[in-house]
Amino acid sequence: MPFSIVMRRAGFLFFVCIFLLFGSCLSRKADYDIPDFTDxxxxxxxxxxxxxxxxxxxxxxxxxxxxxxxxxxxxxxxxxxxxxxxxxxxxxxxxxxxxxxxxxxxxxxxxxxxxxxxxxxxxxxxxxxxxxxxxxxxxxxxxxxxxxxxxxNLPVLASETGKKSLADLIQGSVTVWVDLGVKVEKGMGYAARVIGSGFFIDERGYIVTNHHVIADLVDPKYEGYGKLYIKKASDSDTRIPAKVIGWDKTLDLALLKTEIKPPAVFRFGSSENLDVGERIYAIGSPAGLESTITSGIVSSFDRNLLSTVSVMQIDAAVNSGNSGGPLVNEKGEVQGIVFAGLPAFEGLNFAIPVEYLKTVLELLYSGGEVRHSWIGAYGRTFKNKPADKTGAGVEILYVMPGSSASRAGLLPGDIVRAVNGKNVGSLEDLQALLISCKSESLALIQYRRPVKAKSAESGEGKAAADGKKTADNKLPAETSGKVLVHLDVRNEYPGKEIYEREAEYRMFYPLFGMELVPSSVGNKRKFTVQSIVKGSIADESGFSIHDPVEIIRTKLFEDDGAIYAELYTKKRKSGYLDVNLGVGAPLDSLYFF
Structure with a gap:
């Protein structure tokens, strides 16, 4: 994967010099109040x-x-x-x-x-x-x-019988070759192609690779020439025609099909059984060099390079052309799919855990694009105590106006505990469950609501169960319940929807992690910081509760997948010195669900 794409997904870019060109948007928002159905x-x-x-x-x-x-x-x-x-x-x-x-x-x-x-x-x-x-x-x-x-039963995967050595399994890897014809730049034509890796998972000739390897072939905006081939490890000269069956842009996965009998088929292992420090092997075609195997260890499991899931960091050598190749253990079981390496940083490479491939595999086999779901909310893992190592659900910090979550009755402060009867302990658990659910479907979300849960419209504290008291005339500490939600299609940039729907100062909470409240009747661009989300852009930028903030300009840069803002502030952590500060945030992240 190109370095620029990885960095776009990994974070955001700061272009403070562009702020002078910004246009402000205060009146672009629509009204999303829930109607009174008793009328x-x-x-x-x-x-x-x-x-x-x-x-x-x-x-x-x-x-x-x-x-x-x-x-x-x-x-x-x-x-x-x-x-x-x-x-x-x-x-x-x-x-x-x-x-x-x-x-x-x-x-x-x-x-x-x-x-x-x-x-x-x-x-x-x-x-x-x-x-x-x-x-x-x-x-x-x-x-x-x-x-x-x-x-x-759509997938027909390799059985546990007939296990093969790593040397034998290499024959089940392929080079994925995307021929994009001839491109002309400055009057000179050159051959345009994309080279990646893949591996057979099915005796019928089905192959797994990365979406970004075949992206041009399934992009409706691409109008050029495109042909897809594979090359077997044992025959680097013959191009074998293949076709794209299904693809998942969010998880960077794709399923291909070719009409040959695979020389070897990979079996799935489980990335859940892997620990940091365990040895793994990457098989692929770096720079088009077929049948290359490199070894290393698992460095980490919690790298947020994709928008909805965490990926593995590995130190096995990975280069351009390795994308889509299998990451296996010593038994030859697939533990992940290599998808990225950072050319400027040797040994800093990444793989998608095989569990996510298992989750969407049937959908890939059914054909077409796999569209993931979301309910229009933003939140973080909730812990009963800050020192707890495990979460107790996901706390909703923000609900987008007019979203499925809003219509269903979920409020900021609610803690999501289960989806369709499956427990949610952390944000990663919730995202994994949403991935397993089909978009444009209905799901049951179980939640608990502390008394402090806020109304999405007013922002004021709302007592649990609409303020109803118990037999001893006291408000309950919390209530619990289930709501039916419509799982909407998750756009490439969920933050863009929030930007278009929400009042300008309110969008700072889900996009920057900084909750603002108006502080001036005469100047509607002056605010005070009411709360800060730990680990958010605002937190990392040094903002504190009660800091004064004036919004100068905001602008969306959709091509960069980011939003940028110029603020005037007197931060407590900076000795209350006047400063014009430019901050940027990604339009997609793990915290949108």
Whole structure:
């Protein structure tokens, strides 16, 4: 992977000299207040909109109908129209559920098992969320099992029998050759190509490599020539045609297919069994030199070079052309996929843990682009005590206006404990679960809410359970519950969505880690720092609580994947000296989910 791409993903760039060209944006935001569905006109409009959208967005419509049922159930008993509204909401939910169920049968008939399973799982979660009994008729049960079985049987991986030595397994590695034709610069033409590595995982000729190796071939914006070939380790002269089956831009993975019988097939190990210091081997084609194997050790597991997951750092020699090759242990089991090295720093190389490949493998086999999900929130691992080594969930620090999390009722301060019944101990756990969930589906999120949980609209403390007191007339310390969320497609830059939706000063919290509150009636660009997220851009830039901040300019640089701001401040840590400070932050990170 090119050095520039790694650095773009690893962090952000500072271009303070560009700030003079900035334009300020204070009035670009839309209104995302949640409507009052107890109003007859608003309720009728919502039900009509759900019916109209049902064909195009069946699961979003099912979700919205479930939210209506929940809203009406939560109404006080003295609400005169409660029974009428609840009955209408339940009828609408039943119609949406029936429509979704029929789609499960249709997708199975068309052998679109990934879609059938996504619909079936979402339907079951929707019924669980609204508390209605889903009469699982025999036909639906059979259809769900059929979809799940067929989907999970898409890969035909190597068995545990017939284990081979590392020397034998090298024959199962390939050089991935992407021919991009001839490019002309300054009147001179030259051959354009991308060289990477890959390895067979399936007797039918399926190959794993990196997305960035074949990116031009699947980029809708690319209009040039492109052909994909592989070269076997035992035959460096013959180009064998191949095609791209599926790809995952977020995890930098791709699945290829060629019509030959593999000379050897790699088996998957488990990166969870690896420890720092263990010996590993990288197999690939550095600089196009086939059948190259290098050795080293695992240096670390917590490097955030990809947007949603942590990757392994290794010291095995990796060079241009190694991208997509397998990282194996002494038994020849794949522990990771090599994806990056930093040319300027010898021995500083990285690999994607094989667990993430396992998670998305069925989706890669089903074909096309794997799109990951998010709910429109920002947060960090929550620990009961700062000294704890393990987390107790993920604390939501910010909820984007109009997002799925907001519509579902999640608030800043809530602590996510589980997704679809699977426990969440840390931010990494949550991201891994979201990766395993299909985008454009419905998931159940379990949370607990301390009394201090904040309203997303007002920013004021909101008591748990809407301020309801216990029998001894005291507010509960916390409550817990489950919400149904629609898993939206995670854009390449989630921070861009926040920038476009949020008030300018509010976006500083999720993007820079600095919560600002207005401090002047006359000057709407003056603020005070109310809180700082530890380890954030603001924290590393030396800001403290109560520091005065004036926003001079902000600007989005989408090509760089970053946002930049020029601030006037008097930081306590700098002796309250006046300073104009330029800061930048990435538009994507592990902390958006």
């Amino acid at each position: 007859e006109r608003i309720f009728a409009k919502e039900t009509e909109d759900i019916k109209k959208a049902r064909e195009a967005e069946p699961l979003r419509s099912l979700w919205r109908s479930a939210l209506l049922v929940r809203e009406m159930k939560a109404r006080p008993d003295d609400f005169e129209l409660k029974d009428s509204f609840l009955s209408r909401a339940q009828t609408l939910f039943d119609e949406c559920a029936s429509h979704t169920e029929n789609l499960v049968y249709e997708k199975n008939a068309d052998k679109k098992y990934a879609d059938a399973l996504r619909l079936a799982e979402s339907l079951e979660n929707a019924y669980a969320a609204v508390g209605l009994v889903f009469e699982q008729r025999e036909d639906f049960t059979k259809a769900r099992i059929e979809a799940e079985t067929a989907f999970k």
